[in-house]
Amino acid sequence: MPVKTVQVTEKILASNASVAEANRAMLDAAGVFAINLISSPGSGKTSLVEATVRALTPGFRIGMINGDTSPAALDAERGAKAGAAAVHVNTAGKCHLEANMIGLALDSLPLDGLDFLIVENVGNLVCPSHWALGTHATVLIASTPEGADKPFKYPASYRGVDALVLNKIDLLPYLDFDLNLFTRGVGELNPGVSTFPLSCRTGEGLDAWIEWIVAGIARGKDRK
Amino acid sequence: MPVKTVQVTEKILASNASVAEANRAMLDAAGVFAINLISSPGSGKTSLVEATVRALTPGFRIGMINGDTSPAALDAERGAKAGAAAVHVNTAGKCHLEANMIGLALDSLPLDGLDFLIVENVGNLVCPSHWALGTHATVLIASTPEGADKPFKYPASYRGVDALVLNKIDLLPYLDFDLNLFTRGVGELNPGVSTFPLSCRTGEGLDAWIEWIVAGIARGKDRK
Numbered sequence: 001m002p003v004k005t006v007q008v009t010e011k012i013l014a015s016n017a018s019v020a021e022a023n024r025a026m027l028d029a030a031g032v033f034a035i036n037l038i039s040s041p042g043s044g045k046t047s048l049v050e051a052t053v054r055a056l057t058p059g060f061r062i063g064m065i066n067g068d069t070s071p072a073a074l075d076a077e078r079g080a081k082a083g084a085a086a087v088h089v090n091t092a093g094k095c096h097l098e099a100n101m102i103g104l105a106l107d108s109l110p111l112d113g114l115d116f117l118i119v120e121n122v123g124n125l126v127c128p129s130h131w132a133l134g135t136h137a138t139v140l141i142a143s144t145p146e147g148a149d150k151p152f153k154y155p156a157s158y159r160g161v162d163a164l165v166l167n168k169i170d171l172l173p174y175l176d177f178d179l180n181l182f183t184r185g186v187g188e189l190n191p192g193v194s195t196f197p198l199s200c201r202t203g204e205g206l207d208a209w210i211e212w213i214v215a216g217i218a219r220g221k222d223r224k
Numbered sequence: 225m226p227v228k229t230v231q232v233t234e235k236i237l238a239s240n241a242s243v244a245e246a247n248r249a250m251l252d253a254a255g256v257f258a259i260n261l262i263s264s265p266g267s268g269k270t271s272l273v274e275a276t277v278r279a280l281t282p283g284f285r286i287g288m289i290n291g292d293t294s295p296a297a298l299d300a301e302r303g304a305k306a307g308a309a310a311v312h313v314n315t316a317g318k319c320h321l322e323a324n325m326i327g328l329a330l331d332s333l334p335l336d337g338l339d340f341l342i343v344e345n346v347g348n349l350v351c352p353s354h355w356a357l358g359t360h361a362t363v364l365i366a367s368t369p370e371g372a373d374k375p376f377k378y379p380a381s382y383r384g385v386d387a388l389v390l391n392k393i394d395l396l397p398y399l400d401f402d403l404n405l406f407t408r409g410v411g412e413l414n415p416g417v418s419t420f421p422l423s424c425r426t427g428e429g430l431d432a433w434i435e436w437i438v439a440g441i442a443r444g445k446d447r448k
Contacts, residue, residue, distance in 0.1 A: 041264040041349045041378060042370025069350055072376050093380055095319060095350040123377070124350050125265045126293055126319040145369035145392065146266025152296050153347070154265060156317055168369065174398050176425075201400075 016131055019099035023134025026106055027117065031224030032063070033216040034117040036097075036133050038157065039141035040150075041123030044167040046075040047200035048141060048209075049118050053082040055210045060115040060217060065089060065105040067097040067122045075120060084118070085109055096127040099134055115217050125150070129157045137162035137216065144168045148178040151185030158186060163194040163212065170199040240355055243323035247358025250330055251341065255448030256287070257440040258341040260321075260357050262381065263365035264374075265347030268391040270299040271424035272365060272433075273342050277306040279434045284339040284441060289313060289329040291321040291346045299344060308342070309333055320351040323358055339441050349378045353385075361386040361440065368392045372402040375409030382410060387418040387436065394423040 027034050037045045046066075053062050064079035064086040076088035087105045089097065102119060109117070119135055121128040129138075140161040142150055145168060151158045158164075164186060186193065194212060198205030251258050261269045270290075277286050288303035288310040300312035311329045313321065326343060333341070343359055345352040353362075364385040366374060369392060375382045382388075388410060410417065418436060422429030 040266060040347070040370075041374060042367075068377055070377055070379050074373055074376060093350070095348070122350065123264070124319070124348060126317070126346065126348050127351065143266075143369065145367065145395065146264075149298055150265055152298060153292055153294055155294050171369065171395065171398055174395055 013130070016099045019103055020132040020134040023099055023102050023106060024136075026111065027134065027136070027220075028223045030111040030114065031221045032111055032114050032117050033220030034119065034135040035216070036119045036121060036128075036135040036138045037141060038121045038125070038128045038138060038161075039123060040125045040143070040146060043123070043141045043143040043146065044200050045120045045123065045141055046078050048165060048167065049079050049084065049120060050082040051200045051203070051206055052118065052210065052213060053079065053084045055206065056116065056213065057083040061085075061113055063087075063109045063111075063114045063117040064120065065102060065109070065117065066120045067091055067101065069093050069095070069122055079118075079120075085114065091122060095122055095124050096131050097121050097133060098131050102133045115220070116213065125154045125157050129160055136220070139163045139165060141165045141167050142182070144171050144175055144177045148182035149185070151182065151189055155189055158189045161190065161193065163196065164190070165209065166195065166197040167200055169197050169204060170202045237354065240323045243327055244356040244358040247323055247326050247330060248360075250335065251358065251360070251444075252447045254335040254338065255445045256335055256338050256341050257437075257444030258343065258359040259440070260343045260345060260352075260359040260362045261365060262345045262349070262352045262362060262385075263347060263367070264349045264370060267347070267365045267367040267370065268424050269344045269347065269365055270302050272389060272391065273303050273308065273344060274306040275424045275427070275430055276342065276434065276437060277303065277308045279430065280340065280437065281307040285309075285337055287311075287333045287335075287338045287341040288344065289326060289333070289341065290344045291315055291325065293317050293319070293346055303344075309338065315346060319346055319348050320355050321345050321357060322355050326357045339444070340437065349374070349381050353381045360444070363387045363389060365389045365391050366406070368395050368399055368401045372406035373409070375406065375413055379413050382413045385414065385417065387420065388414070389433065390419065390421040391424055393421050393428060394426045
Protein backbone atom coordinates (compact mmCIF):
# COMPACT_ATOMS: atom_id res chain seq x y z
CA MET A 1 0.00 0.00 0.00
CA PRO A 2 1.44 3.40 -0.89
CA VAL A 3 2.23 5.73 1.96
CA LYS A 4 -0.43 8.37 2.39
CA THR A 5 0.76 11.92 2.95
CA VAL A 6 -1.47 14.31 4.84
CA GLN A 7 -0.80 17.87 3.71
CA VAL A 8 -1.48 19.35 7.12
CA THR A 9 -0.52 22.92 6.37
CA GLU A 10 -2.37 22.99 3.04
CA LYS A 11 -5.49 21.52 4.62
CA ILE A 12 -5.43 23.97 7.52
CA LEU A 13 -4.99 26.91 5.13
CA ALA A 14 -7.77 25.57 2.84
CA SER A 15 -10.10 25.21 5.82
CA ASN A 16 -9.15 28.74 6.91
CA ALA A 17 -9.90 30.02 3.39
CA SER A 18 -13.42 28.59 3.42
CA VAL A 19 -14.17 30.22 6.79
CA ALA A 20 -12.74 33.46 5.39
CA GLU A 21 -15.19 33.20 2.47
CA ALA A 22 -18.07 32.83 4.91
CA ASN A 23 -16.85 35.90 6.80
CA ARG A 24 -16.68 37.84 3.53
CA ALA A 25 -20.26 36.82 2.67
CA MET A 26 -21.48 38.09 6.07
CA LEU A 27 -19.67 41.40 5.60
CA ASP A 28 -21.00 41.82 2.06
CA ALA A 29 -24.56 40.99 3.12
CA ALA A 30 -24.31 43.77 5.71
CA GLY A 31 -22.63 46.20 3.28
CA VAL A 32 -19.57 46.55 5.55
CA PHE A 33 -16.12 47.37 4.11
CA ALA A 34 -13.44 45.54 6.12
CA ILE A 35 -9.65 45.87 6.24
CA ASN A 36 -6.95 43.72 7.85
CA LEU A 37 -4.22 45.89 9.44
CA ILE A 38 -0.84 44.19 9.76
CA SER A 39 2.50 45.56 11.00
CA SER A 40 5.42 45.09 13.36
CA PRO A 41 4.69 45.71 17.04
CA GLY A 42 4.64 49.44 17.68
CA SER A 43 4.27 50.70 14.09
CA GLY A 44 1.06 52.48 15.01
CA LYS A 45 -1.85 50.16 14.20
CA THR A 46 -3.94 51.33 17.15
CA SER A 47 -2.95 54.97 16.63
CA LEU A 48 -4.18 54.67 13.02
CA VAL A 49 -7.42 53.07 14.24
CA GLU A 50 -7.94 55.97 16.67
CA ALA A 51 -7.18 58.65 14.05
CA THR A 52 -9.39 56.94 11.46
CA VAL A 53 -12.33 56.45 13.82
CA ARG A 54 -12.11 60.08 14.98
CA ALA A 55 -12.04 61.33 11.37
CA LEU A 56 -14.99 59.21 10.24
CA THR A 57 -17.42 59.42 13.17
CA PRO A 58 -20.21 60.28 13.61
CA GLY A 59 -20.77 60.18 9.82
CA PHE A 60 -19.87 56.48 9.66
CA ARG A 61 -20.28 53.68 12.20
CA ILE A 62 -17.10 51.71 12.74
CA GLY A 63 -16.25 48.35 14.25
CA MET A 64 -12.85 47.10 15.44
CA ILE A 65 -11.64 43.54 16.04
CA ASN A 66 -8.34 43.60 17.89
CA GLY A 67 -6.02 40.61 18.09
CA ASP A 68 -3.51 40.39 20.92
CA THR A 69 -1.35 37.59 22.30
CA SER A 70 -2.34 38.53 25.86
CA PRO A 71 -5.61 38.91 27.78
CA ALA A 72 -4.98 42.67 28.19
CA ALA A 73 -7.52 44.53 26.02
CA LEU A 74 -5.54 47.79 25.97
CA ASP A 75 -5.85 48.41 22.22
CA ALA A 76 -9.52 47.46 21.97
CA GLU A 77 -10.18 49.89 24.83
CA ARG A 78 -8.41 52.65 22.88
CA GLY A 79 -10.55 51.87 19.82
CA ALA A 80 -13.72 51.89 21.91
CA LYS A 81 -12.76 55.20 23.54
CA ALA A 82 -12.27 56.73 20.08
CA GLY A 83 -15.81 55.66 19.16
CA ALA A 84 -15.60 52.16 17.61
CA ALA A 85 -17.64 49.09 18.55
CA ALA A 86 -14.62 47.07 19.65
CA VAL A 87 -14.04 43.35 20.25
CA HIS A 88 -10.81 41.99 21.76
CA VAL A 89 -9.56 38.59 20.56
CA ASN A 90 -7.03 37.00 22.92
CA THR A 91 -5.00 34.62 20.75
CA ALA A 92 -3.43 33.11 23.92
CA GLY A 93 0.09 33.44 22.55
CA LYS A 94 -0.74 32.63 18.92
CA CYS A 95 1.17 34.86 16.54
CA HIS A 96 -1.63 35.78 14.09
CA LEU A 97 -5.40 35.98 13.65
CA GLU A 98 -7.24 33.22 11.77
CA ALA A 99 -10.56 33.33 9.94
CA ASN A 100 -12.43 31.38 12.64
CA MET A 101 -11.40 33.97 15.27
CA ILE A 102 -12.88 36.69 13.04
CA GLY A 103 -16.04 34.61 12.56
CA LEU A 104 -16.53 34.43 16.32
CA ALA A 105 -15.82 38.12 16.76
CA LEU A 106 -18.30 39.05 13.98
CA ASP A 107 -21.03 37.34 16.01
CA SER A 108 -20.36 39.87 18.80
CA LEU A 109 -20.59 42.92 16.53
CA PRO A 110 -23.76 44.75 15.39
CA LEU A 111 -22.82 44.20 11.73
CA ASP A 112 -26.02 45.64 10.27
CA GLY A 113 -25.34 48.87 12.12
CA LEU A 114 -21.77 49.24 10.79
CA ASP A 115 -20.25 50.82 7.68
CA PHE A 116 -16.60 49.92 8.19
CA LEU A 117 -14.68 47.26 10.11
CA ILE A 118 -11.00 47.45 11.05
CA VAL A 119 -9.34 44.18 12.01
CA GLU A 120 -6.13 44.96 13.90
CA ASN A 121 -3.96 41.86 13.63
CA VAL A 122 -1.32 40.71 16.12
CA GLY A 123 1.83 42.85 15.83
CA ASN A 124 3.97 40.60 13.64
CA LEU A 125 5.53 41.15 10.23
CA VAL A 126 5.87 37.44 9.37
CA CYS A 127 2.94 35.21 10.29
CA PRO A 128 -0.33 37.14 9.66
CA SER A 129 0.28 37.44 5.90
CA HIS A 130 -0.42 33.72 5.37
CA TRP A 131 -3.94 33.81 6.82
CA ALA A 132 -6.95 35.11 4.88
CA LEU A 133 -9.58 36.57 7.21
CA GLY A 134 -12.37 37.50 4.78
CA THR A 135 -11.61 41.23 4.79
CA HIS A 136 -11.68 43.21 1.52
CA ALA A 137 -8.20 44.68 1.77
CA THR A 138 -5.00 44.05 3.67
CA VAL A 139 -3.13 47.17 4.76
CA LEU A 140 0.48 47.05 5.91
CA ILE A 141 1.76 49.78 8.23
CA ALA A 142 5.48 50.46 8.07
CA SER A 143 7.00 53.10 10.32
CA THR A 144 10.05 55.25 9.68
CA PRO A 145 12.05 54.25 12.82
CA GLU A 146 11.95 50.59 11.70
CA GLY A 147 14.34 51.45 8.87
CA ALA A 148 14.04 51.47 5.10
CA ASP A 149 15.30 47.90 4.57
CA LYS A 150 12.15 46.14 5.77
CA PRO A 151 10.66 45.34 2.30
CA PHE A 152 13.84 43.41 1.48
CA LYS A 153 13.71 41.45 4.76
CA TYR A 154 9.98 40.71 5.04
CA PRO A 155 9.02 40.34 1.35
CA ALA A 156 5.99 38.07 1.96
CA SER A 157 4.27 40.78 3.99
CA TYR A 158 4.95 43.55 1.46
CA ARG A 159 4.09 41.48 -1.61
CA GLY A 160 0.43 40.74 -0.94
CA VAL A 161 -0.95 43.94 0.51
CA ASP A 162 -3.53 46.25 -1.07
CA ALA A 163 -2.31 49.42 0.57
CA LEU A 164 0.75 50.60 2.46
CA VAL A 165 0.86 53.22 5.21
CA LEU A 166 4.25 54.73 6.10
CA ASN A 167 3.64 56.07 9.60
CA LYS A 168 5.69 58.38 11.86
CA ILE A 169 6.91 60.70 9.09
CA ASP A 170 7.18 63.39 11.79
CA LEU A 171 10.33 61.57 12.98
CA LEU A 172 12.10 61.74 9.59
CA PRO A 173 14.31 64.72 10.58
CA TYR A 174 15.75 62.66 13.46
CA LEU A 175 16.39 59.41 11.57
CA ASP A 176 18.63 58.12 8.78
CA PHE A 177 15.65 56.76 6.85
CA ASP A 178 16.50 56.21 3.17
CA LEU A 179 13.18 56.87 1.43
CA ASN A 180 14.58 55.95 -2.00
CA LEU A 181 15.68 52.53 -0.76
CA PHE A 182 12.27 51.94 0.85
CA THR A 183 10.41 53.03 -2.31
CA ARG A 184 12.61 50.82 -4.47
CA GLY A 185 11.97 47.80 -2.22
CA VAL A 186 8.21 48.35 -2.24
CA GLY A 187 8.24 48.91 -6.01
CA GLU A 188 10.00 45.61 -6.66
CA LEU A 189 7.57 43.59 -4.55
CA ASN A 190 4.30 45.39 -5.07
CA PRO A 191 4.47 47.88 -7.96
CA GLY A 192 1.85 50.61 -7.89
CA VAL A 193 0.49 49.77 -4.42
CA SER A 194 -1.47 52.68 -2.90
CA THR A 195 0.92 54.29 -0.43
CA PHE A 196 0.09 56.77 2.33
CA PRO A 197 2.97 58.51 4.11
CA LEU A 198 1.46 60.04 7.25
CA SER A 199 1.85 60.82 10.92
CA CYS A 200 -0.86 59.68 13.31
CA ARG A 201 0.74 61.98 15.88
CA THR A 202 0.57 65.25 13.91
CA GLY A 203 -2.23 64.34 11.49
CA GLU A 204 -0.07 65.10 8.43
CA GLY A 205 -1.05 62.98 5.42
CA LEU A 206 -4.19 61.53 7.02
CA ASP A 207 -6.59 63.10 4.48
CA ALA A 208 -5.50 60.88 1.56
CA TRP A 209 -5.82 57.77 3.75
CA ILE A 210 -9.32 58.76 4.87
CA GLU A 211 -10.34 59.35 1.24
CA TRP A 212 -9.17 55.83 0.38
CA ILE A 213 -11.26 54.39 3.24
CA VAL A 214 -14.35 56.41 2.27
CA ALA A 215 -14.09 55.06 -1.30
CA GLY A 216 -13.89 51.53 0.16
CA ILE A 217 -16.98 52.15 2.28
CA ALA A 218 -18.86 53.27 -0.85
CA ARG A 219 -17.89 50.02 -2.62
CA GLY A 220 -19.07 48.08 0.44
CA LYS A 221 -22.52 49.68 0.17
CA ASP A 222 -22.68 48.75 -3.53
CA ARG A 223 -22.08 45.08 -2.68
CA LYS A 224 -25.10 44.93 -0.39
CA MET B 225 -8.98 0.67 22.78
CA PRO B 226 -8.39 4.12 24.23
CA VAL B 227 -7.73 6.94 21.79
CA LYS B 228 -4.07 7.83 21.61
CA THR B 229 -3.19 11.50 21.63
CA VAL B 230 0.05 12.62 20.02
CA GLN B 231 1.32 15.78 21.70
CA VAL B 232 2.84 17.18 18.52
CA THR B 233 3.85 20.57 19.86
CA GLU B 234 5.34 19.15 23.05
CA LYS B 235 7.31 16.56 21.12
CA ILE B 236 8.67 19.12 18.66
CA LEU B 237 9.70 21.43 21.49
CA ALA B 238 11.29 18.53 23.39
CA SER B 239 13.24 17.50 20.29
CA ASN B 240 14.30 21.13 19.83
CA ALA B 241 15.43 21.28 23.46
CA SER B 242 17.73 18.27 23.04
CA VAL B 243 19.36 19.81 19.95
CA ALA B 244 19.73 23.05 21.92
CA GLU B 245 21.56 21.11 24.65
CA ALA B 246 23.97 19.71 22.06
CA ASN B 247 24.58 23.24 20.73
CA ARG B 248 25.27 24.43 24.28
CA ALA B 249 27.77 21.61 24.81
CA MET B 250 29.62 22.61 21.61
CA LEU B 251 29.75 26.25 22.69
CA ASP B 252 30.93 25.38 26.19
CA ALA B 253 33.62 23.03 24.85
CA ALA B 254 34.95 25.92 22.77
CA GLY B 255 34.62 28.45 25.63
CA VAL B 256 32.29 30.66 23.58
CA PHE B 257 29.69 32.87 25.29
CA ALA B 258 26.54 33.03 23.13
CA ILE B 259 23.46 35.25 23.24
CA ASN B 260 20.11 35.08 21.42
CA LEU B 261 18.95 38.55 20.34
CA ILE B 262 15.18 38.89 19.89
CA SER B 263 13.07 41.94 19.04
CA SER B 264 10.43 43.41 16.75
CA PRO B 265 11.54 44.18 13.19
CA GLY B 266 13.49 47.41 13.18
CA SER B 267 14.30 47.69 16.90
CA GLY B 268 18.01 47.71 16.15
CA LYS B 269 19.30 44.14 16.45
CA THR B 270 21.82 44.54 13.63
CA SER B 271 22.81 48.02 14.78
CA LEU B 272 23.54 46.57 18.22
CA VAL B 273 25.58 43.77 16.62
CA GLU B 274 27.60 46.35 14.68
CA ALA B 275 28.20 48.58 17.73
CA THR B 276 29.11 45.58 19.90
CA VAL B 277 31.50 44.06 17.37
CA ARG B 278 33.21 47.42 16.83
CA ALA B 279 33.61 47.94 20.60
CA LEU B 280 35.02 44.45 21.23
CA THR B 281 37.34 43.89 18.27
CA PRO B 282 40.20 43.26 17.84
CA GLY B 283 40.44 42.28 21.54
CA PHE B 284 37.80 39.58 21.13
CA ARG B 285 36.84 37.40 18.17
CA ILE B 286 33.13 37.44 17.45
CA GLY B 287 30.74 35.27 15.45
CA MET B 288 27.24 36.15 14.23
CA ILE B 289 24.42 33.87 13.11
CA ASN B 290 21.70 35.90 11.44
CA GLY B 291 18.18 34.58 10.88
CA ASP B 292 16.04 36.14 8.16
CA THR B 293 12.82 35.09 6.44
CA SER B 294 14.31 35.95 3.05
CA PRO B 295 17.40 34.94 1.06
CA ALA B 296 18.80 38.49 1.31
CA ALA B 297 21.83 38.41 3.63
CA LEU B 298 21.78 42.17 4.30
CA ASP B 299 22.19 41.93 8.07
CA ALA B 300 24.86 39.21 8.01
CA GLU B 301 26.78 41.41 5.55
CA ARG B 302 26.58 44.32 8.00
CA GLY B 303 27.89 42.07 10.79
CA ALA B 304 30.73 40.82 8.59
CA LYS B 305 31.65 44.36 7.58
CA ALA B 306 31.86 45.35 11.25
CA GLY B 307 34.29 42.49 11.82
CA ALA B 308 32.29 39.40 12.78
CA ALA B 309 32.51 35.90 11.28
CA ALA B 310 28.93 35.92 9.99
CA VAL B 311 26.56 33.17 8.82
CA HIS B 312 23.18 33.91 7.26
CA VAL B 313 20.31 31.48 7.95
CA ASN B 314 17.43 31.82 5.47
CA THR B 315 14.37 30.47 7.31
CA ALA B 316 12.39 30.52 4.02
CA GLY B 317 9.48 32.34 5.58
CA LYS B 318 9.61 30.66 9.00
CA CYS B 319 9.00 33.13 11.79
CA HIS B 320 11.77 32.09 14.22
CA LEU B 321 15.10 30.27 14.52
CA GLU B 322 15.18 26.70 15.84
CA ALA B 323 18.01 24.79 17.51
CA ASN B 324 18.73 22.63 14.44
CA MET B 325 19.30 25.76 12.31
CA ILE B 326 21.85 26.94 14.89
CA GLY B 327 23.48 23.51 14.89
CA LEU B 328 23.98 23.70 11.12
CA ALA B 329 25.29 27.26 11.33
CA LEU B 330 27.76 26.32 14.11
CA ASP B 331 29.32 23.82 11.70
CA SER B 332 30.16 26.77 9.42
CA LEU B 333 31.82 28.85 12.12
CA PRO B 334 35.43 28.60 13.41
CA LEU B 335 34.17 28.01 16.98
CA ASP B 336 37.58 27.37 18.50
CA GLY B 337 38.71 30.76 17.24
CA LEU B 338 35.78 32.66 18.76
CA ASP B 339 35.15 34.27 22.15
CA PHE B 340 31.60 35.45 21.67
CA LEU B 341 28.65 34.49 19.42
CA ILE B 342 25.64 36.68 18.70
CA VAL B 343 22.58 34.93 17.29
CA GLU B 344 20.31 37.52 15.69
CA ASN B 345 16.85 35.97 15.56
CA VAL B 346 14.10 36.75 13.03
CA GLY B 347 12.48 40.11 13.80
CA ASN B 348 9.40 38.93 15.69
CA LEU B 349 8.18 39.63 19.22
CA VAL B 350 5.96 36.53 19.46
CA CYS B 351 7.39 33.31 18.07
CA PRO B 352 11.16 33.18 18.87
CA SER B 353 10.60 33.14 22.64
CA HIS B 354 9.27 29.54 22.53
CA TRP B 355 12.42 28.06 20.96
CA ALA B 356 15.58 27.31 22.95
CA LEU B 357 18.70 27.58 20.78
CA GLY B 358 21.45 26.55 23.19
CA THR B 359 22.70 30.09 23.82
CA HIS B 360 23.64 31.18 27.36
CA ALA B 361 21.42 34.25 27.51
CA THR B 362 18.43 35.66 25.67
CA VAL B 363 18.45 39.42 25.20
CA LEU B 364 15.35 41.34 24.20
CA ILE B 365 15.73 44.68 22.41
CA ALA B 366 12.88 47.12 22.86
CA SER B 367 13.01 50.50 21.13
CA THR B 368 11.45 53.76 22.25
CA PRO B 369 9.37 54.45 19.08
CA GLU B 370 7.54 51.13 19.59
CA GLY B 371 5.81 52.60 22.62
CA ALA B 372 5.90 51.86 26.33
CA ASP B 373 2.98 49.40 26.34
CA LYS B 374 4.83 46.50 24.73
CA PRO B 375 5.56 44.51 27.94
CA PHE B 376 1.81 44.34 28.59
CA LYS B 377 1.07 43.16 25.04
CA TYR B 378 3.92 40.68 24.45
CA PRO B 379 4.38 39.29 27.98
CA ALA B 380 5.84 35.93 26.89
CA SER B 381 8.80 37.68 25.25
CA TYR B 382 9.52 39.95 28.23
CA ARG B 383 9.07 37.27 30.89
CA GLY B 384 11.85 34.88 29.96
CA VAL B 385 14.75 37.11 28.95
CA ASP B 386 18.07 37.48 30.78
CA ALA B 387 18.72 41.07 29.73
CA LEU B 388 16.76 43.92 28.19
CA VAL B 389 18.13 46.64 25.92
CA LEU B 390 16.03 49.79 25.46
CA ASN B 391 17.38 51.17 22.18
CA LYS B 392 16.89 54.54 20.42
CA ILE B 393 16.91 56.66 23.59
CA ASP B 394 18.17 59.51 21.38
CA LEU B 395 14.60 59.77 20.04
CA LEU B 396 12.99 60.28 23.49
CA PRO B 397 12.66 64.08 23.09
CA TYR B 398 10.50 63.55 19.98
CA LEU B 399 8.22 60.80 21.35
CA ASP B 400 5.51 60.40 23.98
CA PHE B 401 7.29 57.42 25.54
CA ASP B 402 6.10 56.80 29.12
CA LEU B 403 9.23 55.38 30.78
CA ASN B 404 7.39 54.78 34.08
CA LEU B 405 4.77 52.64 32.35
CA PHE B 406 7.47 50.65 30.52
CA THR B 407 9.48 50.13 33.72
CA ARG B 408 6.37 49.02 35.60
CA GLY B 409 5.47 46.51 32.86
CA VAL B 410 8.98 45.07 32.79
CA GLY B 411 9.09 44.93 36.60
CA GLU B 412 5.85 42.94 36.80
CA LEU B 413 7.01 40.33 34.26
CA ASN B 414 10.72 40.12 34.92
CA PRO B 415 11.71 41.83 38.18
CA GLY B 416 15.35 42.81 38.45
CA VAL B 417 16.25 41.98 34.83
CA SER B 418 19.48 43.68 33.72
CA THR B 419 18.36 46.66 31.65
CA PHE B 420 20.47 48.77 29.30
CA PRO B 421 18.95 52.01 27.96
CA LEU B 422 21.16 53.05 25.06
CA SER B 423 21.40 54.48 21.57
CA CYS B 424 23.27 52.54 18.91
CA ARG B 425 23.16 55.71 16.83
CA THR B 426 24.88 58.06 19.30
CA GLY B 427 26.71 55.48 21.41
CA GLU B 428 25.11 56.74 24.64
CA GLY B 429 24.74 53.95 27.22
CA LEU B 430 26.77 51.37 25.28
CA ASP B 431 29.52 51.09 27.94
CA ALA B 432 27.32 49.29 30.47
CA TRP B 433 26.11 46.85 27.79
CA ILE B 434 29.68 46.09 26.70
CA GLU B 435 30.69 45.47 30.34
CA TRP B 436 27.85 42.95 30.66
CA ILE B 437 29.05 41.15 27.51
CA VAL B 438 32.69 41.12 28.66
CA ALA B 439 31.60 39.52 31.97
CA GLY B 440 29.71 36.88 29.98
CA ILE B 441 32.77 36.18 27.83
CA ALA B 442 34.82 35.65 31.01
CA ARG B 443 32.24 33.13 32.29
CA GLY B 444 32.41 31.37 28.91
CA LYS B 445 36.19 30.93 29.26
CA ASP B 446 35.68 29.46 32.76
CA ARG B 447 33.34 26.81 31.35
CA LYS B 448 35.96 25.50 28.95
